[in-house]
Amino acid sequence: MSTAPPRSDPRSWSRTAEDLAGGWGQRQLWGHLGWQDIKQRYRRSVLGPIWITISMAVTAIALGILYAGLFGNDLAVQLPYILVGFIVWGFISGCILEGADVFIANEGLIKHLPSPLSVHVYRLVWRQTLLFAHNMIVYLIMLVIFPQPLHWTVVYVVPAVALLMVNGVWVALLLGIITTRFRDLNPITQSIVQLMFFLTPIVWIYEDFLNSANPTIAERARLAELNPFLHFVEIVRRPLLGQDQQLRYWVVVLAITVIGWLVTLFVVRRYRSRVSYWV
Incomplete structure (x- = not known):
């Protein structure tokens, strides 16, 4: 009498x-599907995905002009800061x-398709x-109009973007599983992301407040470093604007990467097999 080989526990590591x-x-x-997602979204559009870049550029320019006037900053400083911040934030929020x-x-x-869940992530x-790569076209145009003091540290963009991608995977896995089980968390997530946009130095320059002559403002500005998104934005934006690297940003990002993946692996191990029933 033959017996079927035992199946491994779906909750095993x-x-x-x-x-x-x-x-x-x-x-x-998933590489082909990713391309098709973008093509499908703009299939009958003349400009296609360029509309994404145009929309982002117009918003960044409008906010750059507005906040440059409000804070009394030079447009050549405020606009590149906001533009690069928008590009990075677009990836994070997406x-x-x-x-x-x-x-x-x-x-x-x-x-209906027997494939690993991670394929979708x-x-x-x-x-x-x-x-993100498509929006970088605007950054290259910006360099022509507002040249930045770039030097060899611009290569830090490569590991910085790689860290964004690695964190994007665990974030999508973790949130995807949790919100599939608890659907009410989806609109809550959207509200939190919208709130964090204003709390993160995307349109306002963090260093201006940090170096303020008013010690109270400078002290309060340091509270912004409790915002994890600040560190992710800065490790990409600073080399693109020719600014010096700050070790603390990288340390925080690496710590979040490790902790985030540990938590995500535990959740994936425990609930991965239930996702197909929850959807």
């Missing part, structure tokens, strides 16, 4: 590793907002990376 590695191995699939909906939006594929982060 090996199954979790298989899901992440298996999804990464299907790069051709991973969070779309990550919260990643499994719900792919309900049909999850139920890799697809999302790849799509956001393409949009």
Whole structure:
């Protein structure tokens, strides 16, 4: 009498590793789907994805002019600061907002396509990376109009963006699983992201308040460093604007990366097998 080989526990660490590695191995699939997502969104548009860049550039220019006047800053300083901040924030907010909906939006594929859950997350982060690269066109144009004092430290952009992508994966995995189970968290996430945009130095220059002659303002400005998004934005923005690197930003980002992945792996191990039922 033959017996079927025992199946491994779906909550085991090996199954979790298989899901992440298996999804990464299907790069051709999620890479193609990521491209198609962008093409499909602007299929009948004449300018296509350029509309994303135009919209971001117009908003950044308008806010740059507004806040340069409000704070009395030179437009050549305020506008590049806001523009690069917008590009980075677009990637961060995209991973969070779309990550919260990643499994719900792919309900049909999850139920009918036998593929690792991580495929949908890799697809999302790849799509956001393409949009980030596309928006960098505006940055290159900005360099022509407002030249920045770039030097060799601009190469730090590469590991900084890589860290954004690595964090984007665990954020989308974690939020995707949690919001699939608790649907009310999706609108809450959207509200929090909108609030954090104003609390993060995207349109206001952090150093201006930090170096204020008023000690009370300078002291309060340091509270901004409790905002984790500040550190992620700064490790990318500073090299792109030719500013000196600050070790503390990298330390905080690396710490968040490690802790975030540890928590996410635990959640994925425990609840990965339930996602197909929750969607």
